[in-house]
Amino acid sequence: MNNKLTKTGRKIALLQILFTMYMVLMITLIIYIFWDISHALSGFTGGIVAIVPNIVFALKAFQYAGAQSSKKVVESFFSGVKLKMVLTALLFALAFKFLVLLPIPFFVMFCLVMVMPLISPLFFKKYY
Numbered sequence: 001m002n003n004k005l006t007k008t009g010r011k012i013a014l015l016q017i018l019f020t021m022y023m024v025l026m027i028t029l030i031i032y033i034f035w036d037i038s039h040a041l042s043g044f045t046g047g048i049v050a051i052v053p054n055i056v057f058a059l060k061a062f063q064y065a066g067a068q069s070s071k072k073v074v075e076s077f078f079s080g081v082k083l084k085m086v087l088t089a090l091l092f093a094l095a096f097k098f099l100v101l102l103p104i105p106f107f108v109m110f111c112l113v114m115v116m117p118l119i120s121p122l123f124f125k126k127y128y
Contacts, residue, residue: 013058015124020051020116024109031105042102046109049091054113057084 024047032040060080063072095101 010058010062012124013062016117016120017051017055017058019120019123020047020054020113023116024048024051024113027109027112035105038100039102039105043105043109045095045099045101046106047113049088049095049106050110050113052091053084053087054117056087057081 024044028040028044028047031043057080060083061077063076095106
């Protein structure tokens with residue numbers, strides 16, 4: 001179902017994801033300036049590991065909206081959460097298996113990305 005509510009939800013989710021991507025790039029640049037490339041790449045990887053599952057969740061969670069499809073809304077939300085958790089675990093495993101990462105920048109950036117949806121309404125008040 002493609003109604004006005006799904007478009008609004010997707011618009012807000014897209015805005016949050018773009019804000020998060022921008023912040024990850026800016027923080028990665030700051031890390032590179034003050035430390036070195038290995039710290040910056042570890043931080044950037046932590047951001048990517050957090051952003052990709054959020055994108056998948058947003059696409060899955062905002063498939064349906066409205067009272068008539070309330071059961072589909074709940075099902076798509078919970079399947080989106082499950083998919084996000086599995087994808088996050090998979091990306092963590094792949095990142096630490098195939099990349100040489102510094103854990104502190106990686107986890108700090110991951111945690112910052114997890115907090116971004118909580119602080120983004122402060123920057124985008126007109127959309128909430």
